[in-house]
Amino acid sequence: MRKTKWKFIGVMLLIVVMILSACGNSGESGDAASQDKIKIGFILSDSGTFAPLSENIKNGFKLYLEQNDNKLGGREVELIFEDDEANPQVALRKYKNLVGSEKVNFLVGPISSSVVYALRDEVEKDKVILIDANAAGNDLSWDLRSDYVIRTSFSNWQNGSSAGSYIANNIGKTAMVIAPDYPAGQEVASAFKESFEASGGKVVKEVYPKLGTNDFATYLTDVSQTNPDVVYAFFTGSDGIRFVQQYNDFGLKGKIPLTGPMEFGDLLIVEPSGDSAEGIVSGIIYSPWIDNEENKQFVEAYQKMYNKLPNTFSVQGYDSALIIDKAIKEAGSVDTEELVKVLKGISFDSPRGPITIDPKTNNPIQNFYIVENVKKDGQVVPEVIETIENVTMPETNPAK
Incomplete structure (x- = not known):
């Protein structure tokens, strides 16, 4: 009888320890998840003809982070930059480093359509989200459309x-x-x-x-x-x-x-x-002279940070950060598949005007x-x- 009693007490204590452990681990995991940095890899053309475009995309992205305590979706951000030299083969090597070694959560870029076409199949295979901040190749919204590539710039069409x-x-x-x-x-x-x-x-x-x-x-x-x-x-x-x-x-x-x-x-x-x-x-x-409240605030902040007016590529970088921030908040997660669901059809107010990502093309509907x-x-x-x-x-x- 006494053995049975102690056995019962032992089982109950074990259950209590397991419950407390689970609660403790749950809280710790939540805190860790909120503290883990989001890694964002940039594949841009930092040399050659396209270098000024790349610089301004980075400037716009960094401004958004500056305005949001270096956080996207409430989480700290780490930026990693690679120069693709506007060369598809170089871009593929840099991609493998960012996705394979650095384990980035998002990719941003590229400038060149030739580069984005080279990256498309890799992105699709690895299921990593590419926020296309400039490359405007039409087929990326037609025959080569991928749920993992969301364009925040414009198409050549x-x-x-x-x-x-x-x-x-x-x-x-x-x-x-x-x-x-x-x-x-x-x-x-x-x-x-x-x-x-x-x-x-x-x-x-x-x-x-x-x-x-x-x-x-x-x-x-x-x-x-x-x-x-x-x-x-x-x-x-x-x-x-x-x-x-x-x-x-x-x-x-x-x-x-x-x-x-x-x-x-x-x-x-x-x-x-x-x-x-x-x-x-x-x-x-x-x-910079488009008349809306978002643009007025954007221009003022950009001038304060860089001592010059923003251009098209600045706002494309800014909107790339904005859409990542909004998507993480709406998805409540950095899980790729949950983010894909949110990004298709997402809308936001940009300094350039209202933007909606068309779920049929993953291309922005814009003014x-x-x-x-x-x-x-x-x-x-x-x-x-x-x-x-x-x-x-x-x-x-x-x-x-």
Whole structure:
């Protein structure tokens, strides 16, 4: 009888210890989970033509962290940066380090569409979320769409098509298109042509210089000889600055209107191009002069932190941090599959306007702004002429 009694007491004590241990472990795990850092790996092009774009994406992301105590979803953040050199093979090596060795929770980047296409299958296989902060390749939202790749920037289709109708209806009916010979150049040019010609225009010539061209004289001579009503050109980074300046130096400014996608209305090209950029009409997603409360606060904070105005790439970096923060809070977790459910269709207010991630394409539904670069108080600034609301990428490739 006594043995039975002590056996019963022993069992009860064991049960109590197990319950207390479970409660203690549960609390400890919760605290540990809240204290564990979120690792974010950046694959950007920190050297070459795209370096200024990468710098501004990082600046925008860091500003968001600065405003939120270096936390996303209530957890401390560690940033790890890799330079892909705008080379898909280099990017794959850097990816393996970030995902395989560093065990990052999220990837942010890249700049180049060629790089994002190279990363897509690896991301899909490893089930790691890539927040695409810039690369605009169309197929990433069509045949190569992945639930693990969410774009916070724009697609080449959106960028090229945004101003086509306005240009055909207000500037000229014949256009010559000039763009670099790589996927983004081809896709932006194609989208512009589709939009421009659907509105009654006609593209009379297309030329595709190599990426990194220093001297555009041959192509500008071609512009003079073709003599279209308007030139539509797409160049980014240092290529864009050189093209705009040489267009002016060649005597074409004021004779044949120069138009383009968002890059030609962005401060990254407008500011260093100076007066050469005056008069250009383009379709943009962001300007420091967009009038909404989020943008006013963003511009003020950015100027305070970096002593300069933000540009399109700054806000793309900022929004990449914002969407990660919002997704973790809504999912209540950093579990990849839970985050994927939240990210598809997520909405937020950006300095550029309202954003919704279209669950059909994983591409942002957003406003585009038709702007003309005008000189005010000694500075060339993009002045909004017209707002095109809720620009949505087609669910499938319209050319197929």
